Amino acid sequence: MSDPQYVNREDEVQLAKLLRASGPWMQRHGTSLIYVAAAVLAASAVYVYVSRQPPATARESALLLAANTPEQYADAADNSVGTPIGNYARLREAEMILQNALSSLFTNRKVGTEELDKAEKTFKRLEDSRDLTNDIRLRLLVGLARIAESRCDGQEASVKTAVEAWDQVVTSFPSEKTFVELAETRKKKLDQQSTKDFYAWFQKQDPKPADETGLPQDGPGNVPPVPQFPTIDPLKNLSPTLTPGTPAEEPKAEEPKAEEPKAEEPKAEE
Template identity: 30%
Template structure:
């Protein structure tokens, strides 16, 4: 009985199973329909929602990128600002320095040319010290050296100690220009040193500087003159003359009656910077190195001529340093 009842109930359960499967299938289809691209394309509300969402996402991406960019800029912004400040300060500093240098150069050349007429060696030495390192300062050194040398040569005939002191001042000034980058100034300084040492009777040093003059120029005439001077200093007459002159001691007030060739040491260098009609020998006024002076071979001292004496002539002066009056033909044999 019981088994028959259970058998009767089985068909009912079997009927419920297909119904459940149908329901699940319908739900699945509905879900598929809800997710259908066609519905998304045809439903305006869905389109607006997706557009808004897409716009929101784009804004978020843009904001993220901007944020990253700002952070990146902020990381090196102090460095960039510092670099800009440094460049600005350097530019302003260079402008001020250039302006100051131009004013200083102008003042140096003004002082230089105002002192040319007076020709005061001490004044040029002061200018050289005041404007040390400038082009005008270098020219002032050279001019001061020439002035001391000229004054020293003149003073040698009156007071030998004072004359030698002035020539030593000339040597000090010229020596400061030995390493000068300007070849013209360097050549003039070497020439001045050669003449100064020759005036002091130090012929070995003088010959050495004349040799440097010859090697520091490409001008044939100047090379020839310098070599000619070296030849005289190394000759026997030259050695005898300067051996005597080195020991010569003039007495104040005493008449000097020695022959002319024995009386004069080498002539002073010409301190003029140009010859008539030539402006290339003028010192530069703008510091650019233009219009540099040309070393004139005529600046070289003339070789003293030892004239043939009329009769016998003793080259060595008397012991008291004052020679007897002697009549000698002093005509130049050069």
């Protein structure tokens, strides 16, 4: 009985007996079994579909669309941390804080400096987020570069920091022509001595709300003088024949023209 053919034959016989024995049961419960199997497959399909769908974002989207202040954008970002909606809301929060900071630097230096620090922290917080799109990362780098330049005091160290920040924009997104041109322009400006002189002067100022002019009749505001800018050569566009110290020739007065004698009219014959 150890021959394999007998073993296989016995297995086939047992299988046939099992099928014959289960025939009546399948006739009674076959339909129910099919329904149960179909229900299990349907439930599995629904589970797989739901598990692969992104989470609902109706509430987060509503918060983002309704936001128009840094605080409201912060609320929208806090409710969608790590999502595209949350990242964009955080970017708008940082950009609005930065814009407020730059305006305050001219009217209230203390508040402007505090808002500048807050803007940098918000940008840095966004930088640590995951799954940032290229558009958001580009605007993030531009924002950090603007902060670096606004802190420039005309000294080599701060100028170098600002230039490196704009360089980061160029090297990270060389195909973004508009922003690359902006970065290159700012780098050239920062290299000019007149720009360094202005930033050195500007950082020494400490404007306060009380320094602002209320009405035109109140007179000029308490604003320190702006540093001297390069002078303009008034002789640059004059004729090359004229040199400094050489008086220009006065135009000659036109001589009156002699009146031509009028021809006598012929007299009529009597």
